[in-house]
Amino acid sequence: MKKYLCLLIAAMCIFSAAGCAAADADDPSSAQSADSVKDANNREIFAMDTYMTLTAYGERSSQALDAAEDEIRRLDKLLSTGDENSEVSRINSSGGGTVSEDTAALLGYSKRIFEETEGSFDITVYPLMKLWGFTEEKQSVPDEEKIKSALADTGFDKLDYSGGRLTLGKGQGIDFGGIAKGYTSGRVMKIFEEYGIGSGIISLGGNVQCCGKKQDGSLWRCGITDPDNPGDSSMLAGIVSVSDKAVITSGGYERFFTENGKTYHHIMDPATGYPSDSDLVSVTIVSSDATLADGLSTACFVMGMENACAYWRAHSGEFDMVLIDRDKKLYITSGLEGSFESSWKYDMINA
Numbered sequence: 311m312k313k314y315l316c317l318l319i320a321a322m323c324i325f326s327a328a329g330c331a332a333a334d335a336d337d338p339s340s341a342q343s344a345d346s347v348k349d350a351n352n353r354e355i356f357a358m359d360t361y362m363t364l365t366a367y368g369e370r371s372s373q374a375l376d377a378a379e380d381e382i383r384r385l386d387k388l389l390s391t392g393d394e395n396s397e398v399s400r401i402n403s404s405g406g407g408t409v410s411e412d413t414a415a416l417l418g419y420s421k422r423i424f425e426e427t428e429g430s431f432d433i434t435v436y437p438l439m440k441l442w443g444f445t446e447e448k449q450s451v452p453d454e455e456k457i458k459s460a461l462a463d464t465g466f467d468k469l470d471y472s473g474g475r476l477t478l479g480k481g482q483g484i485d486f487g488g489i490a491k492g493y494t495s496g497r498v499m500k501i502f503e504e505y506g507i508g509s510g511i512i513s514l515g516g517n518v519q520c521c522g523k524k525q526d527g528s529l530w531r532c533g534i535t536d537p538d539n540p541g542d543s544s545m546l547a548g549i550v551s552v553s554d555k556a557v558i559t560s561g562g563y564e565r566f567f568t569e570n571g572k573t574y575h576h577i578m579d580p581a582t583g584y585p586s587d588s589d590l591v592s593v594t595i596v597s598s599d600a601t602l603a604d605g606l607s608t609a610c611f612v613m614g615m616e617n618a619c620a621y622w623r624a625h626s627g628e629f630d631m632v633l634i635d636r637d638k639k640l641y642i643t644s645g646l647e648g649s650f651e652s653s654w655k656y657d658m659i660n661a
Contacts, residue, residue, distance in 0.1 A: 349368055364378055366510035381501060444565065444576045451569050469482070492602070495512055496599070507521055537591045547592070548632060559595075560592070562585070626661050640656035644659065
């Protein structure tokens, strides 16, 4: 359901002692010792319909990346709605079935976020995504009656899940696209831990997660896209410095189409059946829990400024946010004070 997200500037920065200067990406070894470069391994793969970059430092970094790639491809085959043989596709086509451990974990996260955000994140919007053409890249505004019909079947609370078996209601379908990459990056971090990787960074289509700190002991610096200039890495809304955190962004600029002079993006509001029309254009979640961050970036985008801030105040120990509204005003939560920098003026959201 998303995400182009947090710029690959994070991946560009991985070898830079200074941070995110674009020049460092042209000469990635310039700021590291020979030993550090020798123990560094990089991997680029295409999975989950997006390009991914993985970097790990350490004596077993090559083996760690092999295992990480295998895990990414395994989860892709399990969760993809575009693969008719995946577990999710089989559940959608047959109306239910016994779920694997990974699918059960994602259902648990999805249920929690759905309930806590009053339905702003909902994996059952899949029929709506199909109706709008976002699953096949043939987008158009659907007929109002078709939207109402699909909307009637939407709602995680309408699923029957118990005893390891999921049963869909008539017309229902599920899609973990709004949370699967976060879950996957969390799995990669566990693999890094198993292989003794103390420093690394991955970008799964822009979902960035950092392992430890950089080789020189400094924090990873992750760039946040300027929604008006999503393809320009020199035009950033800000930079957040982190260690052992995921930095995940949702924005309406990621996937969209224009019809009759109006733009429609891919982030569905489960309450209306239309693309979300909140006052936010970009939501970045920073958390040690990548699965939570992935789901919340969508939920908070749909909720809008007031409700997103209220939710954060109730759960501030679990995540922080960077928000950009329609007027291009930038806000950060107080947990990011001292770790966020921007050329933009920004306001602090306090607990």
